[in-house]
Amino acid sequence: MNHTFQTSVSGVHTGVPPTYEMIKEEHEVSVLGAPRSSAPVTTTVINIRSDTSVPDHIVWSLFNSIFMNWCCLGFVAFAYSVKSRDRKMVGDVTGAQSYASTAKCLNIWALVLGLFLSIGFIVGVVCLIIFMGQ
Incomplete structure (x- = not known):
């Protein structure tokens, strides 16, 4: 592997293109990966709760x-x-939902x-002011 690396580096520096065999050997080394060991493979399982x-x-x-606490609905909603x-x-996700x-x-x-009663109150006050002014 070291020889192939030196050859391809020297090929790059000298301007000579690397041959097909050098490229193929480099590819085979990278595909093979790390050497396998005879040690048993241990796995770790992590349970992640999906919140x-x-x-x-x-x-x-x-x-x-x-x-907007008309009829105490806002207070009950807060409770x-x-x-x-x-x-x-x-x-307790079900109870929370x-x-x-x-x-x-x-x-x-x-x-x-609250919006209807507030708008109604404002309209009522405006109408009262208009009719009282006449």
């Missing part, structure tokens, strides 16, 4: 409980979000109801 991401919607629930986070910490789904539904209802 499924379960969103707990706690930030959305906190926003709804502070700003379910905390339960979902607790279930996720314990490792169930609580997260309930929290998401409550957050949607709190947001929609």
